Structures are given as structure tokens and as C-alpha cells.
Amino acid sequence: MTGRPAIRPDRLQERLERFAGIGATPKGGVDRQALTAGDREARALLAGLARDRGFSVRQDAAANLFLRREGAHADLPPLILGSHLDTQPTGGRFDGALGVLAAFEVLEALEDARLSSERAVEVAVWTNEEGSRFAPGAMGSQAFAARAIPPEWLAARGADGAVLGEELDRTVVSLAVPAAPLGFPIAAYLELHIEQGPVLEREDIPVGVVTGIQGTLWLEIEIEGQAAHAGTTPLAFRRDPMRAAAAILTELYGSIMPGDEDARFTVGRIEARPGSVNAIPERVRFTIDLRHPDAGVLRDLADRIAGVCEGVCAAAGCGLSIRRLVDMPPIAFPAEMVERIEASARRIGLASRRIVSGAFHDALYLARCAPAAMIFCPCRDGISHNEAEHVEARFVSAGASVLLEATLSFLDDAR
Structure with missing residues (x-):
């Protein structure tokens, strides 16, 4: 190990800009709906970045993408960090993408520091969280939690007339990577996301510790x-x-x-x-x-x-x-997970407050598989699902740093 792992804010910001260019809209937002050519392009870019760092890449039958940094013991269930890359038709550049790219930055920070860990850490890119092209939303995480794709989903048609099963096949085939099982044991799940509401910004608190999802x-x-x-x-x-x-x-x-x-x-x-x-x-x-x-x-x-x-x-x-x-149904995250996120923020000197998520996220379904937790970043005026969506650089860095600190706490527990 060359030192304690640390987030590189410049690298994370550059990645956010780069991915925002895929499906960019004239008003500064992103139209990268699930299982479209833009979604496939973003997945391919992330897979390439992962391979460049020596991480393995797998994809399951629901087109959930997994980027893995190996641990010393392959038989230990991995810690999963994740979110989504698909957007609303006139969406913003942070909803979903911030969670994925901050999680990937955590993997890179661990690799930069040459940190050895007992268990693997994986970044998950969940399919169709938004549900804007195909309903319901959070399809990928639901399929992962159930270890099955409901047959009726495959015949569903999107607003553009596309058939979900056909678009899913195109997406899986477009990325030549090994197959992952649809659902596998995991140690825990962490997700960083923008708040999509005004509370944290109004109180100028950089970190929201999510207690549950309504x-x-x-x-x-x-x-x-x-x-x-x-x-x-x-x-x-x-x-x-x-x-x-x-x-x-x-x-x-x-x-x-x-x-x-x-x-x-x-x-x-x-x-x-x-x-x-x-x-x-x-x-x-x-x-x-x-x-x-x-x-x-x-x-x-x-x-x-x-x-x-x-x-x-x-x-x-x-x-x-x-x-x-x-x-x-609503879900409450385990008290020990909430406390772990709060402690992680305290250790790096960041203020936090507890908050309930008004929107559903992939963490809702991953919580059925393992202990789960979420971290919120403030967003300007609480605006989301909108091209005007914005997160200040200091809040991006704060959220990613807490995600890294929480990851390190899990890895320390496995020693």
C-alpha cells in the first residue's frame, strides 16, 4: 500500500463530464434512456475504463454490469457499490451517473493506493432504474434480487414501440464480456445518489444519511x-x-x-x-x-x-x-448501516443529517439481498429529472469521499 486511499475530485469531475456527453441535450442535460444506443455506449466506455485498470467485467442476463476489483479470498461475497447510467428523456447528468462514477472512483482510489483487501469490491450498473422507456423502473436490481426476469417484462413495449426483450438482447450482445449469474451472494450494498429534493442544500449539509425509502x-x-x-x-x-x-x-x-x-x-x-x-x-x-x-x-x-x-x-x-x-412497500435500512455511514462522515470531518428517500432507488431491492445503505448529495434547488439538474463540485467530492470511507470500513471488518 502506498498510502491511505483518497478520492481524486479532478478525475471524477472529468468522468462526469465525459459521460454527460453521451446523449447530451441542447440544454445541458442527458437523454440516455435504458437499453438505447446511448446506454450501450456508456456501458462500453465504463467497461473499457475498468479493463484499463485491470478490473474484471461481467454482465448478467438482465444486462446488469459488474466491474470487479479482486480480493484475496474469491470465496468471500463481494461488497457492491452501485447505481444506474440510464436517464429520463430530458434528464440530468448526475442522477444515477454520479453513483456509478463515484463507485468507480472508489475502485480506482483503492487501486492507486495498492490496497489489498480480503474481499472483492464490485461496481454494479443496474439496468433501467428510471423506467421512462420501459416500465417498471429498477428492472435490473429487481431481477438481481429475485434471480429471475419475469417473462411478461420481455414482451413489454416502450413508448417508442421497442420490445424490451429485443433491446435487452441487443444490449447484452453488444458488450463481449463473460456472463455473470443473475443474482449472487453479496456482503453489503452501498449507493450514492443525489437527493432529488431541497433539504440538504437548504441546510447546507454536504451528506445525507438515508434511513430508508418510502x-x-x-x-x-x-x-x-x-x-x-x-x-x-x-x-x-x-x-x-x-x-x-x-x-x-x-x-x-x-x-x-x-x-x-x-x-x-x-x-x-x-x-x-x-x-x-x-x-x-x-x-x-x-x-x-x-x-x-x-x-x-x-x-x-x-x-x-x-x-x-x-x-x-x-x-x-x-x-x-x-x-x-x-x-x-417502504423499507428501513439497518440501524448499523445508517450508523456506519454517519461514522464515516464524522471520520473525514463532514457534517451529515438523517433523511428519508422520497424516490425509490435500486437500493430498495438490494436491501432484500444484504445489508444496504444510501448516501445523498445535495442538488441545486432540489431539481432532478430535469436538464437543469446540478450538483456542486464540493458536494460531489464529499459524497464520493464518504462512499470511499464506508467502503474502507467494510474492508477493515473483513480483515
Whole structure:
């Protein structure tokens, strides 16, 4: 060993700039959606950088990519550091990529210092965390945790008409590396991510110690009425699904978040069919994104939504169907993992605060496999999933340094 491993902020910043050029948008963001040519280009670049440093590269059937720095004992489960490289259609350059490239910087810092370790350390690049092209999100980490790819995923079509199974095959074949098993034993999992909210920046705290991830429920509500002429149909003869939808949303917007400061209620998509200006629609479909850190409260809110929908639709003479698209219960990270991250920040003189993640991340599924923890970096104005997303260089360096310090603490435990 030539000295204690340390992050090289200049190298990490250069890598962030380089990867932001793959899928760069005119407004400074990134469009590098899952399993596209841009996603494959980013994976190939990272694999090449790993090989240049002497790290091994593997890929599993879900196109999860693993970059491994060997330990003295190959039979010990590795420590995994990871995140994702795919983005939203008009995403930022830090969401996901910061976690991957900071994890790779940790591997390079260990290699620079010639640090020997008992167990291997691997960087994982999880497939399709965003879920913007193919739903659901976090596909790669879900498949890894379940050790299987659900067959229905393979037939799914993206917004661009692409078939997931075909794009997955193209991605796997495009990178000629050895195959990894879909799921294998791991010692622990660490993930660095931007906060995607305003709390840390507002308090000028460089490190967020994530205590858990709130639960997420995605619902698709479809209301069926009767198409009719807009100009000739009196109110008493209308079975108007749009009017029912408006009544439902008025009630839910007015009660769910105002009644619980921890609740999050969002309608992100709404459509009417047949979609004519001068016709009462036959059906209206909209989505609900419901989140809460308490599983019991989340269930109660879901029941409340169903009750409101049923009551309004019955009064309006409309049919109703409710379909669950995503149902992810909340998770609390182990207390010893939270404390390990806090201690790592203290050792290198960085202030931290505990925080709950409002967004879901790959760590939600890796926590089903092994002890997991997350570190948050502040982002400017709390903006994410946006081309204006930005993280100051000092916060990038702080987050990566805590990730390295936590990694070293795990490696010390294995001695």
C-alpha cells in the first residue's frame, strides 16, 4: 500500500463530464434512456475504463454490469457499490451517473493506493432504474434480487414501440464480456445518489444519511362512461367520465397531502378517449403515484382512493377499474448501516443529517439481498429529472469521499 486511499475530485469531475456527453441535450442535460444506443455506449466506455485498470467485467442476463476489483479470498461475497447510467428523456447528468462514477472512483482510489483487501469490491450498473422507456423502473436490481426476469417484462413495449426483450438482447450482445449469474451472494450494498429534493442544500449539509425509502404505489384508474354529443346532451342524460375524474381528483388533491405532510400524491398522466373536442369522452384513464414512509398509512390511503373512486363513479353512472402498476412497500435500512455511514462522515470531518428517500432507488431491492445503505448529495434547488439538474463540485467530492470511507470500513471488518 502506498498510502491511505483518497478520492481524486479532478478525475471524477472529468468522468462526469465525459459521460454527460453521451446523449447530451441542447440544454445541458442527458437523454440516455435504458437499453438505447446511448446506454450501450456508456456501458462500453465504463467497461473499457475498468479493463484499463485491470478490473474484471461481467454482465448478467438482465444486462446488469459488474466491474470487479479482486480480493484475496474469491470465496468471500463481494461488497457492491452501485447505481444506474440510464436517464429520463430530458434528464440530468448526475442522477444515477454520479453513483456509478463515484463507485468507480472508489475502485480506482483503492487501486492507486495498492490496497489489498480480503474481499472483492464490485461496481454494479443496474439496468433501467428510471423506467421512462420501459416500465417498471429498477428492472435490473429487481431481477438481481429475485434471480429471475419475469417473462411478461420481455414482451413489454416502450413508448417508442421497442420490445424490451429485443433491446435487452441487443444490449447484452453488444458488450463481449463473460456472463455473470443473475443474482449472487453479496456482503453489503452501498449507493450514492443525489437527493432529488431541497433539504440538504437548504441546510447546507454536504451528506445525507438515508434511513430508508418510502413506499410507492402506482395506480391506473380507468373510468368508463358513454360517448355523446357535446352540444345536444343535457346534464341528466350524461354519463361523463371526465366529470367523474375531475370530482375524484378534486377530492383527493384536497385531502391526501393537506391531511398528511409525509404523503405524496401525484397524477402524472391523463387521457380521454376518443379525444374529440365536441364529444363527451367514452372513457378517461389517469395514473396516480402515491408515496408514504409508513406501510400501514400507504395501505389506508390506497383504500381511501378506491373508496372515493367507487363512490363518485357509482353516482355518475360510470364503470370503474383500478389496476396496480407498481407496489413497492417502504423499507428501513439497518440501524448499523445508517450508523456506519454517519461514522464515516464524522471520520473525514463532514457534517451529515438523517433523511428519508422520497424516490425509490435500486437500493430498495438490494436491501432484500444484504445489508444496504444510501448516501445523498445535495442538488441545486432540489431539481432532478430535469436538464437543469446540478450538483456542486464540493458536494460531489464529499459524497464520493464518504462512499470511499464506508467502503474502507467494510474492508477493515473483513480483515
